[in-house]
Amino acid sequence: MDIHVFTLFPEMFRGPMDESMVGRAVAGRLVSLHLHNFRDYAPDKHHTVDDTPYGGGPGMVVKPEPLFSAVEAVLGPVPSCPIILLTPQGRPFRQAAAQRLAQFPTFALLCGHYGGVDERVREHLATEELSIGDYVLTGGELPAMVVIDAVVRLLPGVLGSQESTAEDSHAAVLLQAPLYTRPPLFRGWQVPEVLLSGDHQAIARWRRQQALLRTRERRPDLLAEAELSEEDRRFLQGLEP
Numbered sequence: 001m002d003i004h005v006f007t008l009f010p011e012m013f014r015g016p017m018d019e020s021m022v023g024r025a026v027a028g029r030l031v032s033l034h035l036h037n038f039r040d041y042a043p044d045k046h047h048t049v050d051d052t053p054y055g056g057g058p059g060m061v062v063k064p065e066p067l068f069s070a071v072e073a074v075l076g077p078v079p080s081c082p083i084i085l086l087t088p089q090g091r092p093f094r095q096a097a098a099q100r101l102a103q104f105p106t107f108a109l110l111c112g113h114y115g116g117v118d119e120r121v122r123e124h125l126a127t128e129e130l131s132i133g134d135y136v137l138t139g140g141e142l143p144a145m146v147v148i149d150a151v152v153r154l155l156p157g158v159l160g161s162q163e164s165t166a167e168d169s170h171a172a173v174l175l176q177a178p179l180y181t182r183p184p185l186f187r188g189w190q191v192p193e194v195l196l197s198g199d200h201q202a203i204a205r206w207r208r209q210q211a212l213l214r215t216r217e218r219r220p221d222l223l224a225e226a227e228l229s230e231e232d233r234r235f236l237q238g239l240e241p
């Protein structure tokens with residue numbers, strides 16, 4: 001997979017993108033991360049990338065020319081891959097979006113900065129807009145890293161054979177059941193007996209019920225989206241007062 005990031009701060013990616021799963025995926029050539037400083041594509045001799053907003057107001061606005069020129073120089077005049085503008089005004093980035101992006105051989109991320117990006121980038125360059133949450137960050141670099149991490153760990157061969165993404169929270173909408181490891185008794189706190197029983201069917205049932213319970217307690221909004229079996233529904237109905 002090729003991921004192109006258009007940013008004014010490529011150095012921010014060093015470190016987070018060199019470590020752990022993403023670092024391993026890059027080192028193992030499962031992913032190529034291409035960092036493009038769009039300041040290099042600003043047409044004037046001072047490489048200006050921002051200007052004051054038309055109509056007045058605080059903050060500077062990222063100019064359209066450097067971003068358009070950078071994307072077109074790298075991806076061609078009519079790019080065929082998703083070009084994602086990171087913006088707090090975008091669609092919330094969720095696991096389903098990570099799963100969708102993981103299917104593409106190439107995608108691009110546009111990182112805004114200052115007070116935001118000229119609207120014509122959103123209208124005529126980006127193919128979609130993603131937000132990583134209802135808060136405002138200084139720039140699109142951290143959101144881009146969040147998207148990259150969430151996508152890359154889904155690629156075949158990135159996680160070790162012992163690890164799986166299928167049971168993760170949000171993979172199939174529900175939150176994951178609680179996890180325990182050795183020792184079975186820690187400071188008087190016991191691991192649930194069923195997990196030590198070796199009865200795989202009973203363990204699977206317990207995990208499913210815990211996932212349903214957890215989701216109902218913490219994120220009842222997700223229950224409406226989840227695919228529930230008759231058994232799941234009976235279990236949830238049994239919890240009603």
Ligand SMILES: C[S@@+](CC[C@H](N)C(=O)[O-])C[C@H]1O[C@@H](n2cnc3c(N)ncnc32)[C@H](O)[C@@H]1O
Binds near residue numbers: 112
């Ligand atoms: C300070 S923000 C600009 C916010 C803009 N004034 C607004 O109210 O929509 C600068 C840049 O950070 C990035 N950014 C900030 N918060 C974000 C979020 N929650 N999700 C995705 N990108 C974000 C965007 O690329 C944005 O252009």
